[in-house]
Amino acid sequence: MPKKVVSAVAAGLLAASFLTACSADSTGGGDGRLVLGFAQVGAESGWRTANTKSVRESAEEAKVTLKFSDAQQKQENQIKAIRSFIQQRVDVIAFSPVVESGWDTVLKEAKNAKIPVVLTDRAIDSKDTSLYTTFLGSDFVEEGKKAGDWLTKEYEGKDGTVNIVELQGTTGSAPANDRRAGFAQAVKGDPKFKVVASQTGDFTRAKGKEVMQAFLKSQPDIDVLYAHNDDMALGAIQAIEEAGKKPGTDIKIISVDGIKDAFQAMADGKINVVVECNPLLGDQLMDLAKKVSKGESVPARVKVDEGVFTQEQAAAALPDRKY
Ligand code: GZL
Numbered sequence: 001m002p003k004k005v006v007s008a009v010a011a012g013l014l015a016a017s018f019l020t021a022c023s024a025d026s027t028g029g030g031d032g033r034l035v036l037g038f039a040q041v042g043a044e045s046g047w048r049t050a051n052t053k054s055v056r057e058s059a060e061e062a063k064v065t066l067k068f069s070d071a072q073q074k075q076e077n078q079i080k081a082i083r084s085f086i087q088q089r090v091d092v093i094a095f096s097p098v099v100e101s102g103w104d105t106v107l108k109e110a111k112n113a114k115i116p117v118v119l120t121d122r123a124i125d126s127k128d129t130s131l132y133t134t135f136l137g138s139d140f141v142e143e144g145k146k147a148g149d150w151l152t153k154e155y156e157g158k159d160g161t162v163n164i165v166e167l168q169g170t171t172g173s174a175p176a177n178d179r180r181a182g183f184a185q186a187v188k189g190d191p192k193f194k195v196v197a198s199q200t201g202d203f204t205r206a207k208g209k210e211v212m213q214a215f216l217k218s219q220p221d222i223d224v225l226y227a228h229n230d231d232m233a234l235g236a237i238q239a240i241e242e243a244g245k246k247p248g249t250d251i252k253i254i255s256v257d258g259i260k261d262a263f264q265a266m267a268d269g270k271i272n273v274v275v276e277c278n279p280l281l282g283d284q285l286m287d288l289a290k291k292v293s294k295g296e297s298v299p300a301r302v303k304v305d306e307g308v309f310t311q312e313q314a315a316a317a318l319p320d321r322k323y
Helices: 003-026 046-061 075-087 104-112 140-154 174-187 205-218 230-242 260-267 282-293 311-320
Strands: 035-040 065-070 092-095 117-120 134-136 162-168 193-200 224-227 252-257 273-276 308-310
Touching (some): 046 065, 046 230, 046 282, 065 075, 092 282, 134 282, 140 174, 140 252, 140 273, 162 230, 205 224, 224 230, 260 311, 308 311
Parallel strands (some): 035 092, 117 134, 162 193, 162 224
Antiparallel strands (some): 273 308
16 A cells, blocks of 8 residues: 555544544543533531432433542642543533632633533632533522521510621631621621621531530620531530530521431421521532533523421421431
8 A cells, every 4th residue: 555545544543543532531431421520528517418419319310420529628639639530531520619719720721621610519709700611509698698587587576685606617618608698698787686706617517516615615695506507506506405505495596408407406496497508409410511511501500499497397397308
């Protein structure tokens, strides 16, 4: 075979193998399944466990090949995971940013690699919204506002100062920043509400208990605890009871998430109100990932429905709770 023809054939074969390799990589080894890299925050709370379960089960059902990483609540681990997904040439990257800032560099790498990114659960504060295709998750400011609105109604017409202690979520995270802002916005109209102490419990039961113990030592008169999630509220309940006080009565408790243990605590009279934050995002995430991978247009923001539950509703609602 003349030299020219051989080189043309070789070039053709090389190009074909390259295309096959790319298409094979881009469809998870050529089996036609979408490959989704998911960088999860960690396993810090009941909410997070339910969120992970939802993502895994939905990927199974949607026949999506899921590459999953648990960052143990460390941003550097999430960044490493995203870089690994880029090297593996996944089709789509999704993650729940543990904190709002510090993502531009790694998301620019994903953009340069032409791998679309979906934010799920938590948002980032980057000015460059081209770094992600869509954000699927709750409105945390609204959740904080719902918490504050319950409190203002609970104390409507009552005189005297209401001393509030606040267990914040992970420092720098969107839910912590926004739940704090929404709550402050809701109560700022009435000077009787005073946040006398506010500190992070990092969304965990252990830290929630530890910080509540410190609050009980430093604050002579606490009327209300506002906890940014149920796990910290449940830890705080242990501290309150060990201090000889009645949670839900001596200290009213407002919490966020709506995990089963919180509903049980409400039914037991230990938590007064829970603002729901829906972790069951898996189905919507898979639908978005498939659309995004095909270049179909998706909304820039996809919110989730969630309610508010009081003690009166807790016992009846408990059997139907999905997480
Ligand atoms: C909220 C989520 C928060 C939960 C916590 O969407 O990011 O993180 O409220 C979880 O329970 O740890």
